[in-house]
Amino acid sequence: MSKKLLLKDAHVEGIRYFDVYRKQGGYEALEKALKMTPEEILEEVKTSGLRGRGGAGFPTGLKWSFLAKPEGVPRHLVVNADESEPGTFKDRYLMEFLPHLLIEGMLISSYCLGSNTSYIYIRGEYSWIPDILEEAIEEARNAGFLGKNILGTGFDCEIYVQRGAGAYICGEETALLESLEGKRGNPRLKPPFPAVKGLWERPTVVNNVESIAAVVPIINITGAEYAKIGVGKSTGTKLISACGNINKPGVYEIDMTITVEEFIYSDEYCGGIKDGKRLKACIPGGSSVPIVPANLLLRTINGEPRYMNYESLADGGFATGTMMGSGGFIVLDEDQCVVEHTMTLARFYAHESCGQCTPCREGTPWMYKILKKIENGEGTMADIDLLWDIQRKIEGNTICPLGDAAAWPVAAAIRHFRDEFEWHVKNPELAKTQNYGLANY
Ligand code: NAI
Ligand code: SF4
Numbered sequence: 001m002s003k004k005l006l007l008k009d010a011h012v013e014g015i016r017y018f019d020v021y022r023k024q025g026g027y028e029a030l031e032k033a034l035k036m037t038p039e040e041i042l043e044e045v046k047t048s049g050l051r052g053r054g055g056a057g058f059p060t061g062l063k064w065s066f067l068a069k070p071e072g073v074p075r076h077l078v079v080n081a082d083e084s085e086p087g088t089f090k091d092r093y094l095m096e097f098l099p100h101l102l103i104e105g106m107l108i109s110s111y112c113l114g115s116n117t118s119y120i121y122i123r124g125e126y127s128w129i130p131d132i133l134e135e136a137i138e139e140a141r142n143a144g145f146l147g148k149n150i151l152g153t154g155f156d157c158e159i160y161v162q163r164g165a166g167a168y169i170c171g172e173e174t175a176l177l178e179s180l181e182g183k184r185g186n187p188r189l190k191p192p193f194p195a196v197k198g199l200w201e202r203p204t205v206v207n208n209v210e211s212i213a214a215v216v217p218i219i220n221i222t223g224a225e226y227a228k229i230g231v232g233k234s235t236g237t238k239l240i241s242a243c244g245n246i247n248k249p250g251v252y253e254i255d256m257t258i259t260v261e262e263f264i265y266s267d268e269y270c271g272g273i274k275d276g277k278r279l280k281a282c283i284p285g286g287s288s289v290p291i292v293p294a295n296l297l298l299r300t301i302n303g304e305p306r307y308m309n310y311e312s313l314a315d316g317g318f319a320t321g322t323m324m325g326s327g328g329f330i331v332l333d334e335d336q337c338v339v340e341h342t343m344t345l346a347r348f349y350a351h352e353s354c355g356q357c358t359p360c361r362e363g364t365p366w367m368y369k370i371l372k373k374i375e376n377g378e379g380t381m382a383d384i385d386l387l388w389d390i391q392r393k394i395e396g397n398t399i400c401p402l403g404d405a406a407a408w409p410v411a412a413a414i415r416h417f418r419d420e421f422e423w424h425v426k427n428p429e430l431a432k433t434q435n436y437g438l439a440n441y
Contacts, residue, residue: 001268002255003229005217005237006210010097016132018139021100027145029219033108034153041112045215047223049235054080054171054208055286055326057310066195067113068203076204077110077118078180078194079212082164082171084123085286086348087328090239091209093251095122095129098213099136103159105212107146108219110157113205118159120209121176124166133161168352172400173206175354186354187400208326210239230256234309238327240269244282245333247271256309260284261298263308264331277333281416284313285325287345288405290412291338292322318408319415337435338420342413343371349406360403363394367410374421377428384421388414 014020021027033041046061067075079102083091095102102120110118122130137159140146148156162180164170170179174188177199198204214236218226227235234256243249246264248271254263263269264279273279279294300306300315307313310324332341350364370387373379391407391414398404414421424431 002253002258003237004253005221005226005229006094006098006101006213006239007251007253010093016097016099016136018100018136018143021098022143025220026100027104027140027143029216030104030107030145031151033111033219034151034155038112038114041108041219044218044223045112048214048218048226049223049233050211050214050218050226051233051235051310052208053210053214053238053327055085055288057324060207060211063195063207064109064113064205066193067205068196069114070203074116074202075114076199076202077106077113077115077212078173078177078199078204078206079106079118079120079209080171080173080176080206081120081122081126081209082176083126083209083326084168084171085288085326085328086345087243087283087330088241088286088326089243090241090251090327092126092129093241094209094213094239095126096132099133100140101213101216102133102209103136103140103146105215106159107140107150107157108215109205109207109212110159111155115205116156116158118157119180119199120159120161121170121180122161122163123171124164127163130161130163137161167354168348169354169400169402172402175400176206177204186356187402189399231307231309232311234311234324238308238324240308240327240329242270242329242331244329244331245274245277245336246331247274254308256307258308259298259305260308260313261305263329270329270331273331273333275333277335279331280334280336281332281338283322283328283330283332283409284308285323286328287330287348288401288408289323289325290318290321290408291332291341291416292320292412293416296320296416297322318411322412335435337375338413338417339371339375339424340435342409343368343375345409346371346406349402353402353406357398357403359394359397360406363390363403364406366390367394367406371410374424375431377424377431379421379425381422381425384414384418384425 051057170185175185179185346368355361391410395407
C-alpha cells in the first residue's frame with residue numbers, strides 16, 4: 001500500500017474546517033517553519049527532491065532558488081489552480097476537501113520566498129471552490145495563522161483567491177499572470193521566467209496546488225525523509241486522477257514505486273477495466289502527453305515493467321514512452337476509437353488556442369478538420385501524411401506549450417495506431433457506424 005502524505009486525513013469528517021484540521025496536527029508544519037530561516041526551508045524543499053506537480057516536473061527547490069531578490073521590490077507566490085488539463089482533477093479534490101493543507105503550504109512557502117501577498121488563481125468552472133478556500137482563509141486568519149504578524153513572528157501574509165473565466169490557456173503560467181493583472185490571458189515569451197519578471201514585473205513563483213500542499217509534509221517529516229519515499233528522481237507521493245474505462249475512477253495518492261499494471265488492475269486503485277474488457281491504451285499524464293498502447297504501457301521496449309513515475313513512464317522517449325505530466329490517467333478499453341479520441345482532443349486544443357502564433361492558430365483547427373474527415377469515413381491516405389506533417393510543423397514552433405500539447409497526441413496516435421487511421425480510410429462506410437476495436441488487431 002502506498003504511503004499517504006497528502007490524503008492521509010482526507011477521510012476524517014469535517015477536515016475541511018480549521019478545528020478538525022488543527023486537531024489532526026494541522027498548522028504544526030507552519031509553526032515549525034516559522035522557527036526556521038527561509039534559507040533552511042529552501043534547503044528542506046531542495047533536499048526533498050519535490051518536482052512540480054502541475055505537469056512539467058521541474059524541481060521546486062531549484063525554481064525557488066531562481067527567485068530574484070532586488071532590494072525594495074515585492075515578491076509573490078501564485079498558486080496555479082487553473083486545473084483544466086482534460087483528465088486531471090486532483091487539485092480540485094485537494095482544494096475541496098483539504099483547503100487548509102493548501103493554505104498552510106502557501107503560508108510556509110510565502111515565508112520562505114518572502115511573499116507578503118500571495119494568490120490562488122482558480123479555474124472558473126470550479127465555481128463552488130473559491131467559497132471553500134475563502135472560508136478556510138478566514139478561519140486561518142481568526143486563529144492568527146494568516147494576516148499581520150503571524151504567531152507574533154513579524155511575518156505578514158495575505159492570500160487572495162482570483163477566479164479565472166474558463167480559458168484553458170490561463171493555466172499556462174504567463175497567461176495566468178496576464179489574466180491576474182486584468183488583461184487578456186495571452187502567454188508571454190520566456191525568458192524572462194516569472195521567477196525574474198512575473199506578476200506586475202515582480203519576481204514571482206508560480207506553483208501548482210499539489211506542489212505547494214506537498215511542502216507541509218516536507219516540513220513535517222523533513223526533506224530527507226520525503227526523499228526516501230519513491231524512487232530515483234521521483235521522490236515523495238503523487239496524486240493521480242484516474243478516469244475512463246476503469247472500475248474505480250477517482251483520485252489516488254501513490255508513492256511512485258508501483259507498476260502501471262498494479263495501478264490499473266489492483267483493487268486498491270483502478271480495480272481493472274470496466275465490464276471485464278481488455279485494455280487498449282492509456283494517456284497517463286493528462287491529455288497533452290502521448291497516448292501509449294497497452295503493450296508499451298505495461299512494459300518498456302526492453303520488456304521491463306513500467307512504473308508509475310517520471311522516469312519509467314518516459315522510458316523510450318516519444319517513440320515508445322509517454323510522460324507523467326499532471327497525473328491525469330485516462331484509460332481506453334478495447335472498444336474505444338483512437339481516431340475519434342484524437343479528434344476530440346484536437347477540437348479542444350483548436351478551441352483553446354489563444355491565436356497569437358500562426359502554427360498553433362492555423363494548425364490546430366486544420367488538424368481537427370482532417371481528423372473529422374477521417375473519422376467520418378471521408379479521409380484519404382494522403383490526409384494521414386498531411387496530419388503527420390502539420391503536427392511536426394507545430395511542435396517546437398510556438399510561444400507556449402499548447403502547440404506541443406496539441407501536436408503530441410496526434411503524433412503518438414498516428415505512430416502507434418496508424419493501422420486504425422488506415423482502416424477508417426479503407427472502410428469508409430464501416431467508419432461511419434462502427435468503432436475500430438482491439439478485435440481488429
Ligand atoms: P516548463 O518546463 O516551461 O516550466 C516549468 C516551470 O519551471 C515553470 O514554472 C518555469 O517558469 C520554470 N522554469 C523553467 N526553466 C526555468 C529557468 N531557467 N529559470 C526560472 N524558472 C524556470 O513547463 P510549463 O509551461 O510550466 O508547463 C507545461 C506542462 O504543464 C505540460 O507538461 C503539461 O503536462 C502541464 N499542463 C498541466 C495542466 C493542468 O491542468 N495541470 C494544463 C496544461 C498543461
Ligand atoms: Fe497561443 Fe497557441 Fe501560441 Fe500558445 S502556442 S501562445 S496558445 S497561439
